Amino acid sequence: MPDSNTTHFTGNPSTFILQGIPGLEAAHVWIAIPFCIMYAIAILGNVAILFIVKKEPTLHEPMYYFLCMLAVADLILCTSTVPKMLSLFWFNSREIDFNACLTQMYFITCFSSMESGIFVAMAYDRYVAICDPLRHSTILTNTVVAKIGLAVVLRGTIVSLPYPLLARQWPYCRTNLVPEPVCAHIAVVKLACADTSISSYYGLFGFFGVLGLDVIFIAMSYTHILRAIFRLPTKDAQLKTFWTCSSHLCVIIIFYIPGLSSSLTSRFAQNVPKYFQPLIGKMYLLVPPMLHPIIYGVRTKQIRESLLRLFTPKGP
Template sequence: MQESPCCLRFGHLLPYSISDSNITDFTNPSTFILLGIPGLEAAHVWISIPFCAMYVIAILGNFTILFIVKREPSLHGPMYYFLCLLAVTDLGLSTSILPKMLSIFWFNSRVIDFSACLTQMYFIHCFSVMESGILVAMALDHYVAICHPLRYSTILTNPIVAKIGLTMVLHGGMLALPYPFLARQWPYCKTNIIPQLYCAHIAMVNLACADTHVSSYYGLIVLFSVMGLDLNFIAVSYIQILRAIFSLPTKDARLKTFGTCSSHLFATLASNIPGLFISLMHRFGQNVPLYFHVLIANVYLLMPPMLNPIIYGVRTKQIWGRLL
Protein backbone atom coordinates (compact mmCIF):
# COMPACT_ATOMS: atom_id res chain seq x y z
CA MET A 1 0.00 0.00 0.00
CA GLN A 2 1.37 3.36 -1.01
CA GLU A 3 0.62 6.65 0.73
CA SER A 4 1.37 10.22 -0.17
CA PRO A 5 3.39 11.61 2.72
CA CYS A 6 2.42 15.02 4.01
CA CYS A 7 4.27 15.32 7.29
CA LEU A 8 7.10 13.13 8.51
CA ARG A 9 6.47 14.02 12.12
CA PHE A 10 2.92 12.84 12.35
CA GLY A 11 2.91 9.44 10.79
CA HIS A 12 3.08 9.82 7.04
CA LEU A 13 6.67 9.08 6.28
CA LEU A 14 7.98 7.62 3.07
CA PRO A 15 6.22 5.54 0.43
CA TYR A 16 8.72 2.68 0.52
CA SER A 17 8.97 0.05 -2.12
CA ILE A 18 10.43 -3.30 -1.02
CA SER A 19 11.73 -5.40 -3.85
CA ASP A 20 10.58 -8.98 -4.31
CA SER A 21 14.07 -10.24 -3.49
CA ASN A 22 13.58 -9.07 0.11
CA ILE A 23 10.34 -11.00 0.62
CA THR A 24 10.76 -14.04 2.87
CA ASP A 25 8.47 -16.79 4.13
CA PHE A 26 7.95 -16.00 7.78
CA THR A 27 5.18 -14.60 9.93
CA ASN A 28 5.38 -12.02 12.73
CA PRO A 29 9.18 -11.69 13.19
CA SER A 30 10.51 -10.96 16.66
CA THR A 31 13.06 -8.51 15.28
CA PHE A 32 13.33 -6.01 12.46
CA ILE A 33 16.36 -4.91 10.47
CA LEU A 34 16.92 -1.18 9.98
CA LEU A 35 18.58 -0.92 6.59
CA GLY A 36 20.07 2.53 7.20
CA ILE A 37 20.42 4.72 4.12
CA PRO A 38 19.84 2.50 1.08
CA GLY A 39 22.56 2.99 -1.51
CA LEU A 40 24.92 4.85 0.81
CA GLU A 41 25.95 2.04 3.15
CA ALA A 42 29.62 2.50 2.27
CA ALA A 43 29.48 6.14 3.40
CA HIS A 44 27.72 5.52 6.72
CA VAL A 45 30.78 6.47 8.79
CA TRP A 46 31.15 9.80 7.00
CA ILE A 47 27.43 10.51 7.15
CA SER A 48 27.51 9.88 10.90
CA ILE A 49 29.77 12.92 11.47
CA PRO A 50 27.13 15.65 10.84
CA PHE A 51 24.43 13.60 12.58
CA CYS A 52 26.67 13.13 15.62
CA ALA A 53 27.46 16.85 15.61
CA MET A 54 23.73 17.64 15.51
CA TYR A 55 23.15 15.37 18.51
CA VAL A 56 25.99 16.91 20.52
CA ILE A 57 24.73 20.43 19.79
CA ALA A 58 21.17 19.44 20.70
CA ILE A 59 22.28 17.86 24.00
CA LEU A 60 24.58 20.71 25.03
CA GLY A 61 22.24 23.47 23.85
CA ASN A 62 19.08 22.18 25.50
CA PHE A 63 20.81 21.28 28.76
CA THR A 64 22.33 24.77 28.78
CA ILE A 65 18.87 26.32 28.41
CA LEU A 66 17.56 24.21 31.32
CA PHE A 67 20.57 25.05 33.50
CA ILE A 68 20.40 28.81 32.86
CA VAL A 69 16.66 29.05 33.50
CA LYS A 70 17.00 27.03 36.70
CA ARG A 71 19.87 29.15 38.03
CA GLU A 72 18.49 32.58 37.08
CA PRO A 73 15.45 33.65 39.21
CA SER A 74 14.59 36.47 36.79
CA LEU A 75 13.83 33.84 34.13
CA HIS A 76 11.23 32.05 36.24
CA GLY A 77 8.23 33.06 34.15
CA PRO A 78 5.71 31.50 31.74
CA MET A 79 7.78 32.07 28.58
CA TYR A 80 10.84 30.37 30.03
CA TYR A 81 8.83 27.54 31.57
CA PHE A 82 7.49 26.77 28.09
CA LEU A 83 11.02 27.07 26.73
CA CYS A 84 12.23 24.50 29.29
CA LEU A 85 9.42 22.15 28.29
CA LEU A 86 10.44 22.60 24.65
CA ALA A 87 14.06 21.80 25.58
CA VAL A 88 13.01 18.59 27.39
CA THR A 89 10.88 17.61 24.40
CA ASP A 90 13.77 18.22 21.99
CA LEU A 91 16.08 16.14 24.16
CA GLY A 92 13.55 13.31 24.16
CA LEU A 93 12.99 13.48 20.40
CA SER A 94 16.67 13.46 19.45
CA THR A 95 17.50 10.74 22.00
CA SER A 96 14.68 8.56 20.65
CA ILE A 97 16.36 8.46 17.24
CA LEU A 98 20.07 9.22 17.29
CA PRO A 99 21.63 6.58 19.61
CA LYS A 100 20.27 3.74 17.46
CA MET A 101 21.10 5.67 14.30
CA LEU A 102 24.73 6.11 15.36
CA SER A 103 24.99 2.43 16.31
CA ILE A 104 23.95 1.59 12.74
CA PHE A 105 26.52 4.00 11.32
CA TRP A 106 29.40 2.99 13.58
CA PHE A 107 28.80 -0.65 14.56
CA ASN A 108 26.46 -1.88 11.80
CA SER A 109 23.95 -2.75 14.56
CA ARG A 110 20.88 -2.98 12.38
CA VAL A 111 18.75 -5.44 14.37
CA ILE A 112 16.07 -4.03 16.66
CA ASP A 113 13.60 -5.98 18.77
CA PHE A 114 9.95 -5.75 17.76
CA SER A 115 8.90 -4.25 21.10
CA ALA A 116 11.82 -1.81 21.03
CA CYS A 117 10.79 -0.77 17.53
CA LEU A 118 7.25 -0.04 18.70
CA THR A 119 8.60 1.88 21.69
CA GLN A 120 10.82 4.03 19.51
CA MET A 121 7.91 4.70 17.17
CA TYR A 122 5.73 5.79 20.09
CA PHE A 123 8.24 8.24 21.54
CA ILE A 124 9.06 9.78 18.15
CA HIS A 125 5.41 10.62 17.55
CA CYS A 126 4.77 11.57 21.19
CA PHE A 127 7.59 14.12 21.32
CA SER A 128 6.77 15.44 17.84
CA VAL A 129 3.16 16.18 18.80
CA MET A 130 4.32 17.68 22.11
CA GLU A 131 6.72 20.02 20.32
CA SER A 132 3.98 21.29 18.04
CA GLY A 133 1.71 21.89 21.03
CA ILE A 134 4.42 23.72 22.97
CA LEU A 135 4.95 26.11 20.04
CA VAL A 136 1.22 26.85 20.25
CA ALA A 137 1.53 27.52 23.99
CA MET A 138 4.43 29.88 23.33
CA ALA A 139 2.35 31.71 20.71
CA LEU A 140 -0.35 32.12 23.37
CA ASP A 141 2.26 33.55 25.74
CA HIS A 142 3.34 36.15 23.16
CA TYR A 143 -0.28 37.01 22.39
CA VAL A 144 -1.14 37.70 26.03
CA ALA A 145 2.13 39.60 26.63
CA ILE A 146 1.57 41.95 23.67
CA CYS A 147 -2.19 42.22 23.39
CA HIS A 148 -3.04 42.15 27.12
CA PRO A 149 0.16 43.25 28.89
CA LEU A 150 -1.60 44.59 32.00
CA ARG A 151 -3.36 41.27 32.57
CA TYR A 152 -0.38 39.05 31.72
CA SER A 153 0.46 38.09 35.30
CA THR A 154 -3.17 37.37 36.15
CA ILE A 155 -3.90 35.33 33.01
CA LEU A 156 -0.72 33.21 32.82
CA THR A 157 -0.32 32.30 36.47
CA ASN A 158 1.93 29.41 37.48
CA PRO A 159 -1.04 27.00 37.94
CA ILE A 160 -2.36 27.91 34.48
CA VAL A 161 1.08 27.41 32.92
CA ALA A 162 1.40 24.03 34.69
CA LYS A 163 -2.02 22.97 33.37
CA ILE A 164 -1.11 24.04 29.83
CA GLY A 165 2.18 22.12 30.02
CA LEU A 166 0.45 19.01 31.40
CA THR A 167 -2.15 19.25 28.65
CA MET A 168 0.59 19.32 26.00
CA VAL A 169 2.27 16.26 27.51
CA LEU A 170 -0.98 14.27 27.77
CA HIS A 171 -2.01 15.42 24.30
CA GLY A 172 1.19 14.05 22.77
CA GLY A 173 1.10 10.84 24.80
CA MET A 174 -2.51 10.01 23.98
CA LEU A 175 -2.36 10.84 20.26
CA ALA A 176 0.80 8.75 19.79
CA LEU A 177 -0.58 5.73 21.65
CA PRO A 178 -2.57 4.20 18.74
CA TYR A 179 0.51 4.09 16.47
CA PRO A 180 2.28 1.17 18.21
CA PHE A 181 -1.05 -0.39 19.20
CA LEU A 182 -2.17 -0.59 15.57
CA ALA A 183 1.26 -1.69 14.34
CA ARG A 184 1.36 -4.53 16.90
CA GLN A 185 -1.90 -6.08 15.75
CA TRP A 186 -0.98 -6.41 12.07
CA PRO A 187 0.40 -9.75 10.79
CA TYR A 188 3.84 -9.42 9.16
CA CYS A 189 4.71 -11.98 6.51
CA LYS A 190 6.55 -10.05 3.77
CA THR A 191 9.89 -8.99 5.19
CA ASN A 192 11.42 -7.65 8.37
CA ILE A 193 13.61 -5.07 6.59
CA ILE A 194 12.80 -1.41 7.22
CA PRO A 195 14.60 0.86 4.71
CA GLN A 196 15.15 3.59 7.28
CA LEU A 197 17.36 4.59 10.21
CA TYR A 198 14.51 4.35 12.71
CA CYS A 199 11.17 2.57 13.08
CA ALA A 200 8.95 4.73 10.95
CA HIS A 201 5.25 4.02 11.36
CA ILE A 202 4.27 3.94 7.69
CA ALA A 203 7.35 1.86 6.83
CA MET A 204 6.22 -0.84 9.28
CA VAL A 205 2.62 -0.63 8.11
CA ASN A 206 3.74 -1.23 4.54
CA LEU A 207 5.29 -4.52 5.64
CA ALA A 208 2.00 -5.84 7.04
CA CYS A 209 -0.04 -8.52 5.30
CA ALA A 210 -3.45 -7.04 6.06
CA ASP A 211 -5.75 -4.15 5.25
CA THR A 212 -4.02 -1.30 7.06
CA HIS A 213 -6.27 1.55 5.96
CA VAL A 214 -7.15 2.31 9.57
CA SER A 215 -3.50 3.19 10.25
CA SER A 216 -3.41 5.44 7.20
CA TYR A 217 -6.62 7.19 8.17
CA TYR A 218 -5.44 7.69 11.72
CA GLY A 219 -2.20 9.19 10.45
CA LEU A 220 -4.22 11.68 8.36
CA ILE A 221 -6.43 12.52 11.34
CA VAL A 222 -3.38 13.27 13.48
CA LEU A 223 -1.83 15.28 10.66
CA PHE A 224 -4.83 17.58 10.24
CA SER A 225 -5.81 17.76 13.92
CA VAL A 226 -2.28 18.50 15.13
CA MET A 227 -0.35 20.25 12.39
CA GLY A 228 -3.36 21.93 10.79
CA LEU A 229 -5.01 23.19 13.97
CA ASP A 230 -1.73 24.16 15.62
CA LEU A 231 -0.54 26.20 12.66
CA ASN A 232 -3.93 27.86 12.35
CA PHE A 233 -3.88 28.80 16.02
CA ILE A 234 -0.38 30.23 15.71
CA ALA A 235 -1.43 32.17 12.59
CA VAL A 236 -4.49 33.65 14.35
CA SER A 237 -2.33 34.58 17.34
CA TYR A 238 0.14 36.44 15.14
CA ILE A 239 -2.62 38.24 13.27
CA GLN A 240 -3.77 39.67 16.59
CA ILE A 241 -0.17 40.38 17.62
CA LEU A 242 0.55 42.26 14.38
CA ARG A 243 -2.62 44.32 14.81
CA ALA A 244 -1.46 45.31 18.28
CA ILE A 245 2.07 46.07 17.06
CA PHE A 246 0.92 48.31 14.19
CA SER A 247 -1.21 50.29 16.62
CA LEU A 248 1.90 51.37 18.53
CA PRO A 249 2.84 55.05 18.04
CA THR A 250 6.51 54.80 17.03
CA LYS A 251 8.55 52.66 14.69
CA ASP A 252 11.08 51.83 17.40
CA ALA A 253 8.34 50.56 19.67
CA ARG A 254 6.94 48.42 16.87
CA LEU A 255 10.33 46.91 16.05
CA LYS A 256 11.18 46.28 19.69
CA THR A 257 7.85 44.57 20.35
CA PHE A 258 8.05 42.48 17.19
CA GLY A 259 11.61 41.49 18.14
CA THR A 260 10.26 39.70 21.21
CA CYS A 261 8.46 37.31 18.85
CA SER A 262 11.38 36.65 16.51
CA SER A 263 12.73 33.60 18.35
CA HIS A 264 9.34 31.89 18.34
CA LEU A 265 8.82 32.70 14.67
CA PHE A 266 12.21 31.24 13.72
CA ALA A 267 11.51 28.10 15.77
CA THR A 268 8.10 27.67 14.16
CA LEU A 269 9.53 28.11 10.67
CA ALA A 270 12.38 25.67 11.43
CA SER A 271 9.80 23.06 12.42
CA ASN A 272 7.44 23.47 9.48
CA ILE A 273 9.23 24.73 6.37
CA PRO A 274 11.19 21.45 5.89
CA GLY A 275 7.87 19.59 6.06
CA LEU A 276 6.48 21.73 3.25
CA PHE A 277 9.64 21.12 1.21
CA ILE A 278 9.38 17.35 1.72
CA SER A 279 5.71 17.35 0.77
CA LEU A 280 6.50 19.16 -2.49
CA MET A 281 9.44 16.84 -3.13
CA HIS A 282 7.23 13.78 -2.84
CA ARG A 283 4.60 15.27 -5.10
CA PHE A 284 6.89 16.54 -7.86
CA GLY A 285 10.18 14.70 -7.33
CA GLN A 286 9.31 11.13 -8.20
CA ASN A 287 12.79 10.62 -9.66
CA VAL A 288 14.58 11.68 -6.47
CA PRO A 289 16.66 8.74 -5.15
CA LEU A 290 15.43 6.88 -2.06
CA TYR A 291 18.57 7.72 -0.08
CA PHE A 292 17.81 11.44 -0.49
CA HIS A 293 14.29 10.92 0.88
CA VAL A 294 15.72 9.05 3.88
CA LEU A 295 18.35 11.70 4.57
CA ILE A 296 15.84 14.54 4.38
CA ALA A 297 13.39 12.66 6.59
CA ASN A 298 16.00 12.31 9.32
CA VAL A 299 17.26 15.88 8.99
CA TYR A 300 13.67 17.09 9.31
CA LEU A 301 13.23 15.29 12.62
CA LEU A 302 16.64 16.18 14.04
CA MET A 303 17.05 19.78 12.89
CA PRO A 304 14.61 21.49 15.33
CA PRO A 305 16.17 19.95 18.50
CA MET A 306 19.52 21.37 17.36
CA LEU A 307 18.26 24.76 16.14
CA ASN A 308 15.83 25.65 18.94
CA PRO A 309 18.43 26.20 21.70
CA ILE A 310 20.62 28.16 19.25
CA ILE A 311 17.69 30.36 18.20
CA TYR A 312 16.56 31.09 21.75
CA GLY A 313 20.09 31.35 23.11
CA VAL A 314 21.13 33.96 20.55
CA ARG A 315 17.85 35.87 20.16
CA THR A 316 16.86 36.04 23.84
CA LYS A 317 18.91 38.73 25.57
CA GLN A 318 18.33 37.35 29.08
CA ILE A 319 19.61 33.89 28.17
CA TRP A 320 22.48 35.19 26.04
CA GLY A 321 23.59 37.60 28.75
CA ARG A 322 23.45 34.94 31.44
CA LEU A 323 25.39 32.53 29.21
CA LEU A 324 28.14 35.09 28.61
Protein backbone atom coordinates in the same frame (compact mmCIF):
# COMPACT_ATOMS: atom_id res chain seq x y z
CA MET B 1 22.35 -13.78 8.21
CA PRO B 2 19.65 -14.67 5.64
CA ASP B 3 18.38 -12.10 3.22
CA SER B 4 15.68 -10.16 5.02
CA ASN B 5 13.83 -9.50 1.76
CA THR B 6 13.07 -13.20 1.31
CA THR B 7 12.37 -14.09 4.94
CA HIS B 8 8.79 -15.18 5.65
CA PHE B 9 7.04 -15.00 9.03
CA THR B 10 4.17 -16.91 10.54
CA GLY B 11 3.42 -13.91 12.78
CA ASN B 12 5.06 -10.64 13.65
CA PRO B 13 8.86 -10.69 13.33
CA SER B 14 10.90 -10.72 16.53
CA THR B 15 13.16 -8.03 15.05
CA PHE B 16 13.18 -5.46 12.29
CA ILE B 17 16.27 -4.71 10.21
CA LEU B 18 17.00 -1.01 9.73
CA GLN B 19 18.43 -0.34 6.28
CA GLY B 20 19.78 3.12 7.04
CA ILE B 21 19.70 5.54 4.13
CA PRO B 22 19.05 3.54 0.93
CA GLY B 23 21.53 4.30 -1.81
CA LEU B 24 24.00 5.93 0.58
CA GLU B 25 25.09 2.84 2.54
CA ALA B 26 28.72 3.34 1.52
CA ALA B 27 28.67 6.85 3.02
CA HIS B 28 27.07 5.88 6.35
CA VAL B 29 30.32 6.35 8.28
CA TRP B 30 30.71 9.90 6.96
CA ILE B 31 27.01 10.78 7.32
CA ALA B 32 27.23 9.81 10.98
CA ILE B 33 29.85 12.49 11.70
CA PRO B 34 27.58 15.56 11.18
CA PHE B 35 24.72 13.64 12.82
CA CYS B 36 26.90 13.05 15.90
CA ILE B 37 28.00 16.70 16.00
CA MET B 38 24.40 17.93 15.73
CA TYR B 39 23.32 15.51 18.46
CA ALA B 40 26.09 16.72 20.79
CA ILE B 41 25.13 20.36 20.15
CA ALA B 42 21.46 19.54 20.78
CA ILE B 43 22.25 17.83 24.08
CA LEU B 44 24.60 20.57 25.32
CA GLY B 45 22.36 23.43 24.14
CA ASN B 46 19.14 22.11 25.64
CA VAL B 47 20.79 21.12 28.92
CA ALA B 48 22.28 24.64 29.07
CA ILE B 49 18.81 26.17 28.58
CA LEU B 50 17.41 24.07 31.43
CA PHE B 51 20.34 24.95 33.70
CA ILE B 52 20.20 28.70 32.98
CA VAL B 53 16.44 28.97 33.50
CA LYS B 54 16.67 27.02 36.76
CA LYS B 55 19.62 29.10 37.99
CA GLU B 56 18.28 32.58 37.09
CA PRO B 57 15.23 33.72 39.12
CA THR B 58 14.58 36.50 36.57
CA LEU B 59 13.80 33.80 33.97
CA HIS B 60 11.08 32.17 36.05
CA GLU B 61 8.35 33.38 33.69
CA PRO B 62 5.83 31.55 31.45
CA MET B 63 7.86 32.06 28.26
CA TYR B 64 10.91 30.35 29.80
CA TYR B 65 8.87 27.59 31.43
CA PHE B 66 7.53 26.73 27.97
CA LEU B 67 11.07 26.92 26.61
CA CYS B 68 12.15 24.38 29.25
CA MET B 69 9.30 22.08 28.19
CA LEU B 70 10.53 22.39 24.61
CA ALA B 71 14.09 21.59 25.69
CA VAL B 72 12.97 18.43 27.53
CA ALA B 73 10.91 17.30 24.52
CA ASP B 74 13.90 17.95 22.22
CA LEU B 75 16.22 15.94 24.46
CA ILE B 76 13.89 12.93 24.59
CA LEU B 77 13.03 13.08 20.88
CA CYS B 78 16.62 13.05 19.63
CA THR B 79 17.91 10.66 22.33
CA SER B 80 15.25 8.08 21.46
CA THR B 81 16.47 7.96 17.85
CA VAL B 82 20.00 9.26 17.28
CA PRO B 83 22.06 6.75 19.36
CA LYS B 84 20.52 3.86 17.40
CA MET B 85 21.18 5.67 14.12
CA LEU B 86 24.82 6.23 15.04
CA SER B 87 25.28 2.57 16.03
CA LEU B 88 23.82 1.60 12.65
CA PHE B 89 26.03 3.99 10.69
CA TRP B 90 29.27 3.24 12.55
CA PHE B 91 28.89 -0.37 13.74
CA ASN B 92 26.32 -1.77 11.29
CA SER B 93 24.01 -2.54 14.23
CA ARG B 94 20.91 -2.92 12.10
CA GLU B 95 18.65 -5.13 14.21
CA ILE B 96 16.01 -3.63 16.48
CA ASP B 97 13.56 -5.61 18.57
CA PHE B 98 9.94 -5.51 17.36
CA ASN B 99 8.68 -3.95 20.61
CA ALA B 100 11.62 -1.53 20.73
CA CYS B 101 10.78 -0.47 17.18
CA LEU B 102 7.17 0.27 18.12
CA THR B 103 8.36 2.12 21.24
CA GLN B 104 10.66 4.28 19.14
CA MET B 105 7.77 4.96 16.73
CA TYR B 106 5.65 6.05 19.69
CA PHE B 107 8.34 8.37 21.04
CA ILE B 108 8.78 10.05 17.65
CA THR B 109 5.06 10.74 17.19
CA CYS B 110 4.39 11.55 20.87
CA PHE B 111 7.14 14.10 21.40
CA SER B 112 6.66 15.67 17.96
CA SER B 113 3.03 16.24 18.96
CA MET B 114 4.13 17.65 22.32
CA GLU B 115 6.53 20.07 20.66
CA SER B 116 3.76 21.31 18.40
CA GLY B 117 1.52 21.85 21.42
CA ILE B 118 4.32 23.75 23.19
CA PHE B 119 4.62 26.07 20.18
CA VAL B 120 0.90 26.83 20.48
CA ALA B 121 1.37 27.63 24.18
CA MET B 122 4.33 29.89 23.40
CA ALA B 123 2.30 31.69 20.71
CA TYR B 124 -0.48 32.24 23.26
CA ASP B 125 2.06 33.60 25.74
CA ARG B 126 3.37 36.08 23.13
CA TYR B 127 -0.22 37.04 22.25
CA VAL B 128 -1.09 37.88 25.87
CA ALA B 129 2.26 39.63 26.47
CA ILE B 130 1.81 41.95 23.47
CA CYS B 131 -1.96 42.35 23.16
CA ASP B 132 -2.84 42.45 26.86
CA PRO B 133 0.44 43.12 28.71
CA LEU B 134 -1.10 44.52 31.90
CA ARG B 135 -2.95 41.25 32.55
CA HIS B 136 -0.15 38.89 31.46
CA SER B 137 0.91 37.95 34.99
CA THR B 138 -2.70 37.38 36.11
CA ILE B 139 -3.72 35.36 33.04
CA LEU B 140 -0.62 33.15 32.76
CA THR B 141 -0.05 32.25 36.39
CA ASN B 142 2.16 29.32 37.40
CA THR B 143 -0.97 27.21 37.90
CA VAL B 144 -2.23 28.00 34.39
CA VAL B 145 1.19 27.25 32.89
CA ALA B 146 1.26 23.89 34.71
CA LYS B 147 -2.23 23.04 33.42
CA ILE B 148 -1.22 23.96 29.86
CA GLY B 149 1.89 21.80 30.17
CA LEU B 150 -0.18 18.87 31.48
CA ALA B 151 -2.69 19.26 28.64
CA VAL B 152 0.16 19.24 26.07
CA VAL B 153 1.63 16.06 27.60
CA LEU B 154 -1.73 14.27 27.81
CA ARG B 155 -2.64 15.19 24.24
CA GLY B 156 0.68 13.94 22.87
CA THR B 157 0.46 10.74 24.92
CA ILE B 158 -3.13 9.88 23.98
CA VAL B 159 -3.08 10.92 20.32
CA SER B 160 0.12 8.95 19.68
CA LEU B 161 -1.03 5.67 21.27
CA PRO B 162 -2.92 4.37 18.18
CA TYR B 163 0.24 4.54 16.02
CA PRO B 164 2.05 1.58 17.65
CA LEU B 165 -1.19 -0.19 18.64
CA LEU B 166 -2.39 -0.28 15.03
CA ALA B 167 1.08 -1.16 13.74
CA ARG B 168 1.25 -4.11 16.17
CA GLN B 169 -1.93 -5.71 14.85
CA TRP B 170 -0.78 -5.94 11.20
CA PRO B 171 0.83 -9.17 9.95
CA TYR B 172 4.38 -8.74 8.62
CA CYS B 173 4.73 -11.84 6.47
CA ARG B 174 6.92 -10.60 3.60
CA THR B 175 9.89 -8.72 4.96
CA ASN B 176 11.25 -7.12 8.11
CA LEU B 177 13.59 -4.72 6.27
CA VAL B 178 12.76 -1.11 7.21
CA PRO B 179 14.12 1.30 4.54
CA GLU B 180 14.97 3.90 7.19
CA PRO B 181 17.56 4.40 9.95
CA VAL B 182 14.74 4.59 12.54
CA CYS B 183 11.27 3.08 12.96
CA ALA B 184 9.24 5.79 11.28
CA HIS B 185 5.50 5.12 11.30
CA ILE B 186 4.77 4.94 7.57
CA ALA B 187 8.01 3.08 6.78
CA VAL B 188 7.06 0.27 9.19
CA VAL B 189 3.36 0.11 8.27
CA LYS B 190 4.20 -0.21 4.56
CA LEU B 191 5.88 -3.55 5.32
CA ALA B 192 2.61 -5.16 6.45
CA CYS B 193 0.93 -7.65 4.13
CA ALA B 194 -2.58 -6.35 4.86
CA ASP B 195 -4.79 -3.38 4.15
CA THR B 196 -3.25 -0.72 6.39
CA SER B 197 -5.57 2.11 5.32
CA ILE B 198 -6.59 2.73 8.93
CA SER B 199 -2.98 3.40 9.93
CA SER B 200 -2.46 5.62 6.92
CA TYR B 201 -5.63 7.62 7.53
CA TYR B 202 -4.85 7.98 11.23
CA GLY B 203 -1.36 9.20 10.31
CA LEU B 204 -2.93 11.86 8.09
CA PHE B 205 -5.32 12.79 10.91
CA GLY B 206 -2.38 13.08 13.30
CA PHE B 207 -0.56 15.36 10.93
CA PHE B 208 -3.33 17.56 9.56
CA GLY B 209 -5.87 17.23 12.39
CA VAL B 210 -3.42 17.80 15.23
CA LEU B 211 -0.37 19.59 13.84
CA GLY B 212 -2.49 21.38 11.22
CA LEU B 213 -4.85 22.65 13.91
CA ASP B 214 -1.87 23.84 15.92
CA VAL B 215 -0.61 25.81 12.92
CA ILE B 216 -4.04 27.47 12.61
CA PHE B 217 -3.99 28.49 16.29
CA ILE B 218 -0.45 29.85 15.94
CA ALA B 219 -1.44 31.77 12.80
CA MET B 220 -4.45 33.27 14.60
CA SER B 221 -2.26 34.34 17.52
CA TYR B 222 0.28 36.00 15.27
CA THR B 223 -2.41 37.72 13.21
CA HIS B 224 -3.54 39.50 16.39
CA ILE B 225 0.08 40.10 17.43
CA LEU B 226 0.97 41.72 14.09
CA ARG B 227 -2.13 43.92 14.25
CA ALA B 228 -1.07 45.07 17.71
CA ILE B 229 2.48 45.72 16.52
CA PHE B 230 1.37 47.81 13.53
CA ARG B 231 -0.79 49.94 15.83
CA LEU B 232 2.27 51.01 17.85
CA PRO B 233 3.09 54.70 17.35
CA THR B 234 6.74 54.51 16.21
CA LYS B 235 8.88 52.31 13.98
CA ASP B 236 11.32 51.70 16.81
CA ALA B 237 8.54 50.39 19.05
CA GLN B 238 7.26 48.18 16.24
CA LEU B 239 10.70 46.69 15.55
CA LYS B 240 11.46 46.17 19.23
CA THR B 241 8.17 44.37 19.82
CA PHE B 242 8.50 42.25 16.68
CA TRP B 243 12.05 41.31 17.75
CA THR B 244 10.64 39.71 20.92
CA CYS B 245 8.61 37.34 18.71
CA SER B 246 11.32 36.62 16.14
CA SER B 247 12.88 33.70 18.04
CA HIS B 248 9.54 31.95 18.28
CA LEU B 249 8.79 32.50 14.59
CA CYS B 250 12.19 31.04 13.63
CA VAL B 251 11.73 27.85 15.62
CA ILE B 252 8.18 27.41 14.29
CA ILE B 253 9.46 27.56 10.70
CA ILE B 254 12.32 25.17 11.48
CA PHE B 255 9.92 22.67 13.09
CA TYR B 256 6.94 22.64 10.73
CA ILE B 257 8.43 22.99 7.24
CA PRO B 258 10.81 19.97 7.39
CA GLY B 259 8.08 17.95 9.15
CA LEU B 260 5.58 18.77 6.41
CA SER B 261 8.11 17.92 3.69
CA SER B 262 8.99 14.60 5.34
CA SER B 263 5.38 13.54 5.91
CA LEU B 264 4.13 14.42 2.43
CA THR B 265 7.16 12.90 0.71
CA SER B 266 6.78 9.58 2.55
CA ARG B 267 3.14 9.30 1.48
CA PHE B 268 2.82 10.83 -1.96
CA ALA B 269 6.22 11.32 -3.63
CA GLN B 270 6.95 8.80 -6.35
CA ASN B 271 9.85 10.07 -8.46
CA VAL B 272 12.33 11.10 -5.79
CA PRO B 273 15.63 9.36 -4.97
CA LYS B 274 15.36 6.59 -2.35
CA TYR B 275 17.67 8.42 0.02
CA PHE B 276 15.74 11.72 -0.04
CA GLN B 277 12.92 10.95 2.38
CA PRO B 278 15.00 9.05 5.00
CA LEU B 279 17.64 11.79 4.95
CA ILE B 280 15.16 14.68 5.20
CA GLY B 281 13.11 12.84 7.81
CA LYS B 282 16.10 12.24 10.06
CA MET B 283 17.36 15.80 9.69
CA TYR B 284 13.91 16.78 10.98
CA LEU B 285 14.65 14.82 14.17
CA LEU B 286 18.02 16.52 14.65
CA VAL B 287 18.06 20.03 13.20
CA PRO B 288 15.23 21.57 15.30
CA PRO B 289 16.57 20.23 18.65
CA MET B 290 20.01 21.55 17.69
CA LEU B 291 18.84 24.99 16.52
CA HIS B 292 16.20 25.75 19.17
CA PRO B 293 18.67 26.55 21.99
CA ILE B 294 21.00 28.37 19.58
CA ILE B 295 18.20 30.61 18.30
CA TYR B 296 16.86 31.39 21.75
CA GLY B 297 20.37 31.85 23.13
CA VAL B 298 21.37 34.30 20.40
CA ARG B 299 18.10 36.19 19.95
CA THR B 300 16.79 36.32 23.53
CA LYS B 301 18.54 39.01 25.54
CA GLN B 302 17.84 37.54 28.98
CA ILE B 303 19.25 34.12 28.08
CA ARG B 304 22.23 35.63 26.29
CA GLU B 305 23.09 37.80 29.29
CA SER B 306 22.65 34.89 31.71
CA LEU B 307 24.92 32.73 29.56
CA LEU B 308 27.59 35.44 29.48
CA ARG B 309 27.42 35.86 33.26
CA LEU B 310 27.82 32.12 33.64
CA PHE B 311 31.08 32.03 31.70
CA THR B 312 32.46 35.46 32.63
CA PRO B 313 34.75 35.33 35.66
CA LYS B 314 33.53 37.52 38.49
CA GLY B 315 35.70 40.31 39.78
CA PRO B 316 37.21 40.32 43.28
